[in-house]
Amino acid sequence: MSASPSQSPSDVSAHWQRNLYICLFGSFTTVVAMTLLLPFLPLYVQQLGASSEAAAVQWSGVAFGATFLGAGLVAPLWGRLADRYGRKPILIRASLGMAITMSLLGVVQTVWQLVAIRFLAGLVGGYASGAIVMIATQTPKHRTAWALGTHAAGMMAGNLVGPLIGGLLPGLIGIRSTFFLAGGLIFCSFIMTTLFVKEERRAPDPSTSRRGGGWRDIPLLTPVFAMLASAMLLMFANMSIEPIITIYVAQLVQDPKQVTLVAGIVMSAAALGSVLAAPRIGRLADRIGATKVIVCCLALCGVLLIPQTFVTNGTQLVVLRFLMGLALGGLLPAITSVVRHNVPDHTVGYILGYATSAQYIGQVTGPLAGGFIAAHAGMRSVFVMTSVLMFAGAAFNAWVFLRKPRTP
Known part of the structure; x- marks a missing residue:
C-alpha cells in the first residue's frame, strides 16, 4: 500500500x-x-x-x-x-x-x-x-x-x-x-x-542500503544518547514508587479498610494526569521545541517529588501524583520527537527500538531500586533519590542542548 x-x-x-x-x-x-x-x-x-x-x-x-x-x-x-x-x-x-x-x-x-x-x-x-x-x-x-x-x-x-x-x-x-x-x-x-x-x-537510498543503517549514520550521537537516558529515567521515576505506594499510603490513612482504595487512586492519578497532558504538551513541543519541554518536565518532576516526602494525608499525595503525571505525560512524545529529528529516516525505527529497550530497563530497575532503598533507608528516601535523578537528567539535557543549539 x-x-x-x-x-x-x-x-x-x-x-x-x-x-x-x-x-x-x-x-x-x-x-x-x-x-x-x-x-x-x-x-x-x-x-x-x-x-x-x-x-x-x-x-x-x-x-x-x-x-x-x-x-x-x-x-x-x-x-x-x-x-x-x-x-x-x-x-x-x-x-x-x-x-x-x-x-x-x-x-x-x-x-x-x-x-x-x-x-x-x-x-x-x-x-x-x-x-x-x-x-x-x-x-x-x-x-x-x-x-x-x-x-x-x-x-x-x-x-x-x-x-x-x-x-x-x-x-x-x-x-x-x-x-x-x-x-x-x-x-x-x-x-x-x-x-x-x-x-x-x-524509494531506498542505495548508499544507505549498502551500509544497512545504524549508529554510524547518525550525524550527532550525543542528543540521541541523551534521549535514551531520558527515556530510561522517565520509566524509572514512574516505577520506582510503585513497590512502596500501598505501604506508604497505610502510614497516611487512618482507616485500614481504605488503604487499598486510596493506593489505587494514587496509582491512577499519575496515569490520568499523563492522559490529559500528553497531547497538549506534545502540541507545545511542536511550537517551542521538544528539548525545552524535556528539560522543563524533568525539572518539574524533580520539584514535585520533594513535597511527596512530607505529605501527611492521602489527598495530598493524590494531588501531587496527578501533577507529576501532567509533567511525565509530555516526556515520552517529546523524547521520540527529538530522536526523530536527529536520526535519518532509514534508521529511525532501529534507534527508536533502543529507546523502547531503554524504557524497559527503567521499568525493571525502577521498582528494584525503589524497593531496595525503601528497605534500607526508609520509604521517604525513595522520593528524594528519584528527585535527585530527575534534576540530574534535566541538567544533563540542558547541557547537551545548550551546546548544540541547532538540535530541535
Missing part, C-alpha cells in the same frame, strides 16, 4: 491521520490486554499450582516482568526490520502475535507455561512501539510531537482501563474467558491494521 508518486499533499495528510487513529486504537487494545491481568494474576497463579500466597506473589512478579524482558531484548531488532521492510508489516505481525499469545494464556496449565507465554508475548508483540515508529516517520515533522502525544495518551488510557476491566470481567465470565476476549479484541486491531493502514514508502 505504498503511496503513488502522484499523491497530493492532502492525500498524504489523510493517510497519516488515519494511521494515527488506527495505531491509537491498536495500542490502546494491546495495552488493555497486557494490563487487565494485574488484579487477578496472583489468583490465576494459585489456580495453576502455586503452593503458598508468598509463592503466588513471587511468581506473579516473574510472570508480569517476563513480557517486558522479552520485549526489551527484541525491540531494536523489530525496529531494524521495520526500517528495512516497512512499519506496517511489523504492526501486522505484532497484532497477530499478541492475539495468539493472549489467547494461549487462557489455556496454560502450569505456572511455568504462564511465564513462558508471557515471555513469548514480549518477543512477538511490540505493537505500541511499532506504532510509535509508524507515527514518527509518517507524520509531518511539525506535527510529530502532537501526534506522538495523542498516541501516548491512548497508551496511558489503556493502562487505566486495563486493570478496571481485569477487576470486573473474571467475576462475570471467568479468568480464562477473559484472556480469550482480550485476544479477540487484539485480533480486531490486526484486521483494522491490515485493511486500513497505508504506509508511505520512500
